[in-house]
Amino acid sequence: MRSLHKIFSMAMTGILLTGCQKYVDIKTQGQLTPGDITNYRYLLNNTSAYEGGPRMSDLASDDAGIVDGSTQQLALxxxxxxxxxxxxxxxxxxxxxxxxxxTDYEWNAMYNTIAYCNTVTTEVPTSTGGTDADKAELIAEALVHRSDAYLMLVNTYAKPYNAATAASDPGVPLLTQETTVQSLVRTPVQTVYNQIITDLKKALPALPATQAYNTLPSKASAYGELARCYLYMNDYTNASKYADSTLALKSTLNDLGPLTVVNTTTYPLRKFDPEVLLSKVPYGGVPFAPTVIRLSDDLLTLLGTKDQRYNLFTCLPSVMTSSYTAAGGRFFYKDKALSEARNIGPSVPEMMLIKAEAYARAGDANNAMLWVNNLRKKRFKAADYADLTATSANDALVKVIDERHREFFCRMLRWWDMRRLKSDPQFQKTYTRTFAGVTYTLEPTSNKYTFQIAGYLIGLNPEIVQNP
Structure with a gap:
């Protein structure tokens, strides 16, 4: 049994001093009553405290390609x-x-989200001043945020889901109540996924269909999280089912075809973006040199120069800094263009490609490509667009996975896809990189597909068993 403050030791302090002070402490001075339900509405409205997720995933994925000996690599x-x-x-x-x-600020950020959510689910039932429906909605929002945090944690610090071993594979500490002392032993992967699914289904009846801001959970958010969860459990039938439920509520795509530039005038900000189902971001916000992401040659080749995702969301090195031009290539640009962190939460395009993958895996190449092409039509200028076709269901599956790579580069999901597909002979690959003169290799059987837990956190909480 460990004191919970140790697992959140660094990030919790910062958020408590900013988020809670802003939304609770100041307000209670003559305006709010301790124990009143309004406190919890303010707590949930401090949405930046719930958005942080992994940033390591994009760097480990084949989206990134740092040139050894470049100004960026030397600075890093x-x-x-x-x-x-x-x-x-x-x-x-x-x-x-x-x-x-x-300490691992990403781990801390996700467990801080969980701590806030547990405060809501634990204390709201006995709060005063609200109806049962008001309380149910607050608890539902907290359950969705908590589910998202656990889904990100288990896909970062635990092995990819494998039905044959998930009941024994170490997951992450599973904390569902706000108490001062709990066991931090890692809960099995299967149990973590079961909790995510249970919480999301429990939340659904009390949520509004959609919200005015993408930072607030809705039915569309919960359905989207369920679709994402089932996809990474390799349960394509349920993933498709919940993608359908999501798209029945929210299905708008941004049309990139007419755009010549991305900025706050031409493109919606994350909290208003109609494609976003629930706003989540890599911890740390907008990156600056040297931590901007230089894109791999393989990704740029896959995109091609006529794809508007290439033209609008990538840029030449000189746009980042003049000292990077010698290495050539292109950088991920969307964050810098909009001066806000990119979304890594569930989205409308993700639901469409989940549908496409489910059809491909069921042997229906035509419908798989229909969903792929419905997305791609909004990703090209009209003069440059042509439908993709598939010669077989397997060919369609390859094209779906390629489209996921194009759509989600630098948005966490490529690394998750590499993890879940690494045992599939059709997608197996050995990756190599050279950094500071040393060559590193990532093989399909490698334990490196699972991030280690920070040594500092294990020192504070020795019952947390390290990944190999």
């Missing part, structure tokens, strides 16, 4: 402050050092 290697970036990129332990300065 020269400072211990950027060790997490270099370690993630080379499939090493991101936070191996056991001092507090090298």
């Amino acid at each position: 290697a020269a400072s211990v402050s950027y060790a997490w970036f270099a370690n993630s990129y080379t499939w090493q332990a991101a936070y191996p050092v056991t001092t507090s300065a090298f």
Whole structure:
């Protein structure tokens, strides 16, 4: 049994001083009553406290391609402050050092979300001043945020879901109540997934169909989370079912075809973006040099120069900084263009491609390609667009996975896809990278597809067993 403050030691302090002070402490001075339901509405409205997720995933994926010896690589290697970036990129332990300065802020952010959600689910039932329906909606929102945090945690720090071993594979500590002392032993992967599904289904009846802001959970959010969850459990039937439920409520796509530039005038911000089902972001917000993501040659080739995702969401090195031009290539640009962190939460395009994959795996190539092409029509100028075709269901599946790569680059999901597909002979690949003169390899059977837990956190909580 461990004191819970230890698992959140660094990030919790910062959020409590900003989020809770802003939304609870100041307000209670003559305006709110302790124990009143309004406190919890303000707590949930502090949406930035619930958005943080993994940033390591994009660096480990084949989206990234840092040139060894480049100005960027030398800057990353020269400072211990950027060790997490270099370690993630080379499939090493991101936070191996056991001092507090090298805690895992991503882990902390997700468990902070869980701590806030547990406060709501634990205390709202006995709060005063609201109806039963008001209380049910607050609890439902907290359950969706908590489910998302656990889904991100288990797909970062645990093995990919395998039905044959999930009941024994170590997952992550599963905390569902706000108490001062709990066991932090890692709960099996299967149990974590079961909790996610149970919570999302429990939340659905009390949620509004949609919300004015994508930072607030809705039925569309919960259905989208369920579709994502089942996909990474390799349950394509249920994934497709909940994708359908999502799209019945929210199905708008942004049309990239007419755009010549992305900025806050031409493109919606994350909280208003009609494609976003629930806003989540990589911890740390908008990256600046040297932690901007240089894109791999393989990704750029897959995109092709006529794809508007290439033209609008990638940029030449000089746009980032003039000192990066010598290495050539292109960088991920969307964050910088909109001055806000990219969405890694569930989205309308994700639901469409879940539908496409389910059809391909069921042997229906035509419907698989129909869903792929319905998305692609909004990703090209009209003059440059042509439907993709597939010669077989297997060919359709390859094209679906390629389209997922194009649509979700630098949005966490490519790494998740690499994890779930690494045992499939059709998608197996050995990756190599060179950083600071050392070559690193990621093989399909490697344990490096699962991030290690920060040494500092395990030092505080020794019952947390490290990943191999």
